[in-house]
Amino acid sequence: MPPPRQVFVAVVGTGGVGRCFLAQLSALASRLSQNAPSPIYLSLIFLSRSSKALYNPTYRSLPLSTWESDLDGSSQQVLTPTQIAEYLASAPSRVVLVDNTSDQALADAYPLFLRRGISIVTPNKKAFSGSLDLWRAIYAAAANGRETAAGGSGASAGGGSSTSAGSTMAPSGPAAAGSTGFVFHESTVGAGLPVLSTLADLVDTGDRVRRIEGVFSGTLSFLFNGFMPVGGGTGGSGGSSFSAEVKKAKELGYTEPDPRDDLNGLDVARKVTILARLAGLPVAAPPAAFPVQSLVPAELEGVASGDEFLARLGEFDGAMDKVRKDAAQKGKVVRYVGSVDVENNELKVGLETFDPSHPIAALKGSDNVIAFYTERYGANPLIVQGAGAGGEVTAMGVTGDLIKVLRLLH
Numbered sequence: 001m002p003p004p005r006q007v008f009v010a011v012v013g014t015g016g017v018g019r020c021f022l023a024q025l026s027a028l029a030s031r032l033s034q035n036a037p038s039p040i041y042l043s044l045i046f047l048s049r050s051s052k053a054l055y056n057p058t059y060r061s062l063p064l065s066t067w068e069s070d071l072d073g074s075s076q077q078v079l080t081p082t083q084i085a086e087y088l089a090s091a092p093s094r095v096v097l098v099d100n101t102s103d104q105a106l107a108d109a110y111p112l113f114l115r116r117g118i119s120i121v122t123p124n125k126k127a128f129s130g131s132l133d134l135w136r137a138i139y140a141a142a143a144n145g146r147e148t149a150a151g152g153s154g155a156s157a158g159g160g161s162s163t164s165a166g167s168t169m170a171p172s173g174p175a176a177a178g179s180t181g182f183v184f185h186e187s188t189v190g191a192g193l194p195v196l197s198t199l200a201d202l203v204d205t206g207d208r209v210r211r212i213e214g215v216f217s218g219t220l221s222f223l224f225n226g227f228m229p230v231g232g233g234t235g236g237s238g239g240s241s242f243s244a245e246v247k248k249a250k251e252l253g254y255t256e257p258d259p260r261d262d263l264n265g266l267d268v269a270r271k272v273t274i275l276a277r278l279a280g281l282p283v284a285a286p287p288a289a290f291p292v293q294s295l296v297p298a299e300l301e302g303v304a305s306g307d308e309f310l311a312r313l314g315e316f317d318g319a320m321d322k323v324r325k326d327a328a329q330k331g332k333v334v335r336y337v338g339s340v341d342v343e344n345n346e347l348k349v350g351l352e353t354f355d356p357s358h359p360i361a362a363l364k365g366s367d368n369v370i371a372f373y374t375e376r377y378g379a380n381p382l383i384v385q386g387a388g389a390g391g392e393v394t395a396m397g398v399t400g401d402l403i404k405v406l407r408l409l410h
């Protein structure tokens with residue numbers, strides 16, 4: 001019988017996504033431990049949120065059933081990303097770091113983690129949509145990171161010879177040494193929907209991606225589906241107020257920690273940047289790199305907190321009412337969309353109007369829809385659609401990525 005295999009898991013962030021991930025991890029650990037004839041033992045050895053941390057010098061497994069009270073009661077020092085890397089790199093088995101935060105400092109440390117042999121799975125968009133240098137450093141360090149046009153190989157955008165960094169194909173470069181970490185971030189676009197894996201498959205199998213377009217924000221989809229539902233009438237007063245929909249989206253766990261990051265278009269801009277880079281375009285960080293339409297009233301851009309922003313948003317409902325009314329008078333609805341024109345190297349993010357019969361107008365809830373126009377698929381794009389935000393569906397993408405890493409490690 002083969003020897004039992006152990007993999008250590010470190011989790012940072014226990015918010016909406018983090019807590020769902022921990023529940024999914026618990027179920028996965030239990031299933032894998034019964035995996036006859038070769039069980040895998042997943043052990044949680046590090047858990048933290050912004051003000052609390054749990055770990056121990058002997059890498060003893062932390063109980064998943066009592067993580068919340070254990071973490072609340074902990075008086076251990078919160079570690080910096082460098083200290084976390086140091087702690088995890090000395091562990092006696094392979095380690096997967098699960099970053100369920102939107103923290104930039106942790107994202108900046110991904111190359112360090114990967115070089116120290118620690119794999120990363122994450123829904124955090126910061127590492128993949130910020131500076132191109134960070135993107136390149138991550139994929140240069142990762143065991144499954146291969147050269148992309150965005151990484152500097154010079155392959156033509158969308159061309160058959162470019163490769164995708166989201167791929168799970170045989171590693172090259174540092175991968176060959178087998179001691180660097182793997183990186184997966186499916187939930188950075190479309191939450192758990194298979195968006196990055198689909199793009200990777202298209203590119204890796206030699207298709208030519210021409211254009212990617214759709215609705216990429218669960219929050220903005222939910223907002224406009226409720227604020228301006230199809231059938232709302234030509235007066236455009238069929239839905240509830242804009243600020244009320246934003247508050248609901250926050251309560252449902254769809255928004256970023258600060259909802260301004262959704263309403264200013266930056267979250268969508270980050271997602272289209274990630275798709276563009278994986279399709280081979282060396283796109284610089286938004287919003288400087290391409291036009292991004294913000295829905296945040298100028299007066300609220302600088303308020304101190306997301307809570308204050310939400311409390312005052314209702315004062316500005318009139319502006320969005322006008323947008324709704326203008327569209328309704330033309331028999332249209334408004335939706336917030338994004339696109340990557342791979343062939344012409346053009347990215348766009350903002351409001352557009354649609355006929356009520358258009359599939360984008362008919363979306364429900366927090367649904368995303370992502371259409372891949374490629375050489376093989378011709379005029380009828382490959383479409384991925386479903387919930388694009390929420391703790392459970394986002395955690396599902398993270399857990400799926402963890403399973404991919406486990407397959408690669410063993």
Ligand SMILES: NC(=O)C1=CN([C@@H]2O[C@H](COP(=O)(O)OP(=O)(O)OC[C@H]3O[C@@H](n4cnc5c(N)ncnc54)[C@H](OP(=O)(O)O)[C@@H]3O)[C@@H](O)[C@H]2O)C=CC1
Pocket residue numbers: 012013014015016017018048049050051052100101102103123124125187188190191218253254255256257388389390391394
């Ligand atoms: N919610 C969704 O539908 C989706 C979310 N995502 C991404 O998932 C990530 C998490 O989102 P979500 O769970 O909704 O966010 P939350 O705000 O609910 O949770 C964030 C968590 O990260 C912790 N945290 C923040 N900074 C640090 C830090 N420096 N060190 C340690 N912990 C930190 C917070 O700590 P504390 O609890 O102490 O405040 C909190 O536990 C984000 O990157 C988001 O963009 C991606 C797709 C969909």
Ligand SMILES: N[C@@H](CC=O)C(=O)O
Pocket residue numbers: 188190191216217218219220254255256262267388389390
């Ligand atoms: N705030 C984001 C969460 C997922 O990325 C969204 O609403 O889409």
Ligand code: NA
Pocket residue numbers: 186187188189190191192193194195196397
């Ligand atoms: Na996804």
